[in-house]
Amino acid sequence: MPTIELIGLIAATLTTSAFVPQVYKAFKNKSTADISMTMYAVLLAGLILWTVYGIYHKSLAIILANTITGALAIVMIILKIKHK
Amino acid sequence: MPTIELIGLIAATLTTSAFVPQVYKAFKNKSTADISMTMYAVLLAGLILWTVYGIYHKSLAIILANTITGALAIVMIILKIKHK
Numbered sequence: 001m002p003t004i005e006l007i008g009l010i011a012a013t014l015t016t017s018a019f020v021p022q023v024y025k026a027f028k029n030k031s032t033a034d035i036s037m038t039m040y041a042v043l044l045a046g047l048i049l050w051t052v053y054g055i056y057h058k059s060l061a062i063i064l065a066n067t068i069t070g071a072l073a074i075v076m077i078i079l080k081i082k083h084k
Numbered sequence: 085m086p087t088i089e090l091i092g093l094i095a096a097t098l099t100t101s102a103f104v105p106q107v108y109k110a111f112k113n114k115s116t117a118d119i120s121m122t123m124y125a126v127l128l129a130g131l132i133l134w135t136v137y138g139i140y141h142k143s144l145a146i147i148l149a150n151t152i153t154g155a156l157a158i159v160m161i162i163l164k165i166k167h168k
Contacts, residue, residue: 004136004137004140004141007133007136007137007140008133008134008137010130010133011130011131011133011134011136011137012130012134013130014126014127014129014130014133015127015130015131015134016130017126018122018123018124018126018127018130019123020123021120021122021123021126022119022120022122022123024120025118025120025123026118029118031117031118032118033115033117033118034109034110034113034115034116034117034118034119035106035118035119036105036106036108036109038102038105038106039102039103039104039105039106039109040102042098042101042102042105043098043099043102045098046094046095046096046097046098046099046100046102047095047099049091049092049094049095049098050092050095050096050099052088052091052095053088053091053092053095056088056091057088
């Protein structure tokens with residue numbers, strides 16, 4: 001694999017996995033007062049469109065990164081609704 | 085512009101602008117207790133690598149989306165340090 005594509009893969013892994021500690025924190029503390037619902041709603045809309053883009057271009061990396069981040073965004077939205 | 089590229093452009097605009105209401109909320113409320121510092125640190129590292137990827141591939145869309153989101157992530161890190 002060319003170095004630049006490896007960099008892209010690491011970049012995708014980091015920007016996706018970044019949301020895991022946020023989900024964990026909200027889940028553990030049962031508190032989401034400082035979390036912006038608008039952020040996660042707009043983010044989810046964008047991630048769905050990125051997934052459509054990835055499906056069209058048959059890019060497994062784009063599809064995987066965006067569906068996983070999308071799933072984490074949905075969990076954050078649920079936690080935000082649950083712990084107002 | 086092909087429809088699918090327009091979808092990609094809208095996707096990039098949404099996933100970048102999503103962070104604006106979060107920055108606004110943290111700035112306005114001066115409270116970031118529920119915000120994960122780890123999330124924004126890992127996200128920033130990923131966004132820097134995405135920018136490197138974009139520079140290599142001469143993709144202005146990737147460079148712009150990731151530098152703007154990166155700037156917003158830096159503001160969130162500063163607000164998180166300021167309002168513990």
